Structures are given as structure tokens and as C-alpha cells.
Amino acid sequence: MIPLLNYSGHPLLAKLEDRELKEEILNRTLSRGSRGNQNDTSNVILQMLELRKQKAALFGFESYAAYVTSQQTAKSPKNIHEVLRSIAPAAIRNANAEKSLLDELMRLENPDAEVEAFDWDRYSEQLKKRDYDVDTGELKPYFELRRVLEDGVFFAAGKLFGLRFVQREDLVGYHPDNWIYEVFYEDGEKCGLYIFDPYARPSKSGGAWMNNLIDQSHLLGKKPIVVNNMNIPKPAAGEAALMTFDEVNTLFHEFGHTLHGILSDVTYPRFSGTSVERDFVEFPSQVNEMWMLWPEVLENYAIHFETGKKLDKSWIEKLNKLEAFNQGYETTHYLQAAILDLALHESDAPKDLANFEQQAIKDYGLSHQAVPTRYKINYFAHIFGGGYAAGYYGYIWSEVLDADSVNWFRENGGLTRENGKRFAELLLARGGSKDSMQMAREFLGREPSIDALLVRRGLN
Ligand SMILES: [Zn+2]
Structure with missing residues (x-):
């Protein structure tokens, strides 16, 4: 039974x-x-x-x-x-x-x-x-889907990478529930297309993921088209789509992969965006999770869908503390x-x-x-x-880099255009065209260390 x-x-x-x-x-x-x-x-x-x-x-x-x-x-x-x-x-x-x-x-x-x-x-x-x-269930009314995406996820990407997202209702995706955005750099140049496919349906795989429909490459003159999939229950007509705490975290995570794909700036498609080692690919997406609870970001998107009230700031400390539980x-x-x-x-x-x-x-x-x-x-x-044979270590391996990089952002002023520029130029844009650990070293300006991971997990 x-x-x-x-x-x-x-x-x-x-x-x-x-x-x-x-x-x-x-x-x-x-x-x-x-x-x-x-x-x-x-x-x-x-x-x-x-x-x-x-x-x-x-x-x-x-x-x-x-x-x-x-x-x-x-x-x-x-x-x-x-x-x-x-x-x-x-x-x-x-x-x-x-x-x-x-x-x-x-x-x-x-x-x-x-x-x-x-x-x-x-x-x-x-x-x-x-x-x-x-009780993270209390947070749900503050996490309305479109607001989380546009005023949370896109907002953070704008502050860090200067990206601008313009919805294109005239473009047709592979499903009527696709939300399609054209992505621009801050100088107005086109960066690529982003397709968001939020809702669960019987024909869809479970979970959440990112994939490229088109890989960026200068060789073939291609700009990237990137998709994020989630499995959020579709609300009845006229009702709000509300997300759980974990779903919001997952969206920031998957969008971290999107940034890797969309900011790619390489010659060969073989090395485009997320075409990196398996024990490295989760690192940039894990880093992007940090912005979910960043005060300036949270304040911009976590707004009660009925009352319009902002989420109380005391939650930030409580939720951060929970990481070590x-x-x-x-x-x-x-x-x-x-x-x-x-x-x-x-x-x-x-x-x-x-x-x-x-x-x-x-x-x-x-x-x-x-x-x-x-x-x-x-x-x-x-x-x-x-x-995953001889690869199960990869989860904690990339979390070492993730925790260390999150620390780097915190120590260097957090959500700034300058920090985003460094992360994009030294890491995201290069895809798999350089040695991955070398890219991580160049970004951090030193050898990676496990200390930040031990602090995050409360182990020291
Ligand atoms: Zn991932």
C-alpha cells in the first residue's frame, strides 16, 4: 500500500x-x-x-x-x-x-x-x-507569475547585464501559451529571443529546464533563441497564477541558464552558451538564484496580488537562515x-x-x-x-564555485552593472570556448575556495 x-x-x-x-x-x-x-x-x-x-x-x-x-x-x-x-x-x-x-x-x-x-x-x-x-506557503500570494518574471527575473537581468525585454505578441511560438520576448542590449542592439513556456500540460515533461532552439554563433551569423519551461498549474481564466517559493527559486535558476545561452558571444556553435562541462554547467544558474532574495529585487516583484502590499522584509533573514537548516x-x-x-x-x-x-x-x-x-x-x-557515472560529485563541485561567486558579488557591491559586466564578459559570454576553471579563476581573481560553501551550509 x-x-x-x-x-x-x-x-x-x-x-x-x-x-x-x-x-x-x-x-x-x-x-x-x-x-x-x-x-x-x-x-x-x-x-x-x-x-x-x-x-x-x-x-x-x-x-x-x-x-x-x-x-x-x-x-x-x-x-x-x-x-x-x-x-x-x-x-x-x-x-x-x-x-x-x-x-x-x-x-x-x-x-x-x-x-x-x-x-x-x-x-x-x-x-x-x-x-x-x-511557513513558505504564506508567501504564495506575493508571487504572481508575470510579476515574478518581469519585475523580478528580468529586473535583475536588466540591472546586471543591461538587458531589456519587450514582449512580442505578434510572434507565434510552438504553443499558444508561449510568452515571447525580444531581448535587447542596453545600446539597443538585438540580443536574441526568449520564449517562456510556464504552464503544465499533459504532453509536457515534468520539472523545469532551459534549452536553445537556436545556438548563438558568429560563424553562422545566428542570434540565440532560448526557451524556459516550467510546470505551473494553469489558472482558470481571470484568475492569478501564483507560484510557490520553490517555483520562484527554480525560475531564477533556469533563467541563469538562459543568461548563459543568450549572452553567448562565441564563434563556433559547438561552444555556444551552456555547451560546457557537466560539472560546470549548473554553476551560473545556481549563482542567479541569489537575486531572488536580494532586497532591491524582492521589493520590486514580491507584491500581494490582491492587496498590493509589499512582502515584509523580515522574511529575507528568515529565508536566508533556512539555507543552513x-x-x-x-x-x-x-x-x-x-x-x-x-x-x-x-x-x-x-x-x-x-x-x-x-x-x-x-x-x-x-x-x-x-x-x-x-x-x-x-x-x-x-x-x-x-x-551520472563518476559524475555524482558534480552537484557539490559546482556549488563550491556558486557559493564562492555569490560571496564575490556580495563583497563587491551586489547588483551592479559593473559586476554583471564582469560576470558576462569573463564567463557567460565565453560559453565553452575557454577552460572553465580558468574562467572561474579570472572572474574571482583568485583560486576558488570551499569556505563560502561551508558558511552557506552552516558547516563551520
Ligand atoms: Zn540547472
């Missing part, structure tokens, strides 16, 4: 009170695909690992991880380990501190018990209510999976997957009785079915 979802956890764990039932849900989740299970994936996994090793050898690499990362900004597994190993101790230290707080809450209900993995969500929800006092758990949970992925693709295929998994996590100092890995090997679909 309770379908399992593909990660180590379940939404019901936050709600259920029966500890035995919760334990069973988590145990069944964690044992999917393992030995003794009728859907045992072990043999397929071992075969895939062996074939990947052979493929790497054909290209002259000693491991599949070495082969894959040679084409990413990370360059080698060694460089990745250096970063992950520097984050791991802070992650586990914070997971321990968080657990002590949860233990206190749990003892109010259950004096002799200690928090286990299946208890975590319930008590962390209680902790969030007690210490953070945030539960991050010891989240970071440990994520890093465990990231190092499992690397370990599997750096060594010979293991004899016993369960043993190998335990050992790899232990070697990194990331074992924790109440924090399971986000994916165990036997259901790690990202790396066995999703193209």
Missing part, C-alpha cells in the same frame, strides 16, 4: 508516529535490489562496472572515473577527493550536532530512545518549526553517495557490494548510525541508468 520512492527515505517518515512501521519502511527502502531480494541488481551492476573498466582501458585510462573526469573541469578523481575530503569532517561533525538536538526533542515523547535514521525527518520537522518559524545531515547523506560512485568507478569490481559500500563510506569517515547514504549501490539509478 505504500509505494517506495527512489532514494533512501520516504515522505511518510516525517508524519508517521509508529516507530516499527517507520523502521520497516526504511528497511525495505534500503534493501531494494540487494542480494536475497527478488529484484537483485547486483549481477547487472558488476557486469556494467567491468564493461566500463574495459571501455576506459580502450581509451588508455586506468579507471572509468579517470576517463570520465578527464573530460570534466575536475580533470581527475584526485582533484575531486581533495575537495570532498575537506568537506567531509565538517559534514559529519554537524550531523552529530544536529542529532543531539533531535535526541532532546525525541526524549520529550520517548525518554529512553535515541534517534535512528527512520526518526530523523519527524524530529527535524519539529526543530524547523521551533527554531526557524518559517539540516545541512549536516544533507551534506553527509549526499557525500556518502558521491564517494560510493567514485569508489565503484576507481577500483576493480568488488566481490561483495554491501561490504564494499560500508568500507568505502567508513574510509571517508562518513559512517553515521542515523544518516543513510542518499542512494545505496543497488538502486543508484543516477550512475547505472542516468548518465
